[in-house]
Amino acid sequence: MLFQSANVSNEMVFIGGIERIFAILLHVGLSIIVMYGVFSSKRGYYLLALTLHFLVNASAVLVPVWFSANHLLLIELFLIVISLGLFFYCLKLKKVWGMS
Template sequence: MVVGFIFFITFIIPMICGVLAWRSHSAKAFFIGALAFVVAQVLIRLPLLGWLSYHSDTYMLWRNTMPLVFSIILGLSAALMESCARLIGLKGLKAVTKQQAIFFGLGHGGVEALLIVGVPMLLQPALWDSITVVAGVERIFAMVLHVGLTLLVWLTVQTKKWRYFMMAITLHTTVDASIGIVNTLWPHYAILILETLLIVVSITTLYYGNKKGNEWHEI
């Protein structure tokens, strides 16, 4: 039952979002959003981190001796790569509506859920025993966060106010860096703290991005 729930979250929901994007004439935005994640993470950041782990003594020294600083660096690198990919993608689309920006974020978060949880789950059935409902809930709010972050970057493009872009980077860094920080400082309460933080930040970011987006439309 849990595996079925995770399958629904990581496969069915992204597919539904894709269909809705197509019916809403936002399929291109959805696809570019997904592509932005693939390019930023799968093709650039993760291979670069893998290369550094084998070829950089400094990288490994920081990883082994300064876990808190290393967590912040990893979180910031993810935030920078994905935020820049969003910026390039949204600028490339031109005249993007708020609805299209939302589908861009859903494409970004949907492909992340698919690649990080969905595909590994299918390829490695041995993981099924360790999969919990928490993983599915986490993916839901991760997608919510990606939509909120995309709205902030979209506002950057529309208003030319870079504070929204910096806000997106800061929030993304906070969520990603907290994984290593919390697991280092409070390992026994890590799941509770991390999931609570993700839920609060994702909902707040989406609310703020949507609110500011509506205000911009009214000007």
């Protein structure tokens, strides 16, 4: 076991590392959305970034209420889906913004 004194399994350490990668991807994507909204003078992008951030944070509370399955994996899956969707949307914005 990697962290014997902390009583944490290696699988949980791995899941935590994957979660951090996608959390960073999410926050970078949200920053790009806000920046695009500022430069294009569209407030809707700011609201989109706030809404997505709220949904990801709220999933930690709502998923255990709605589902009785393994909560951690469902929350992480939700984060991964939102992060990847946001990543591909930012790639699309890059082309629209003229940065291709």
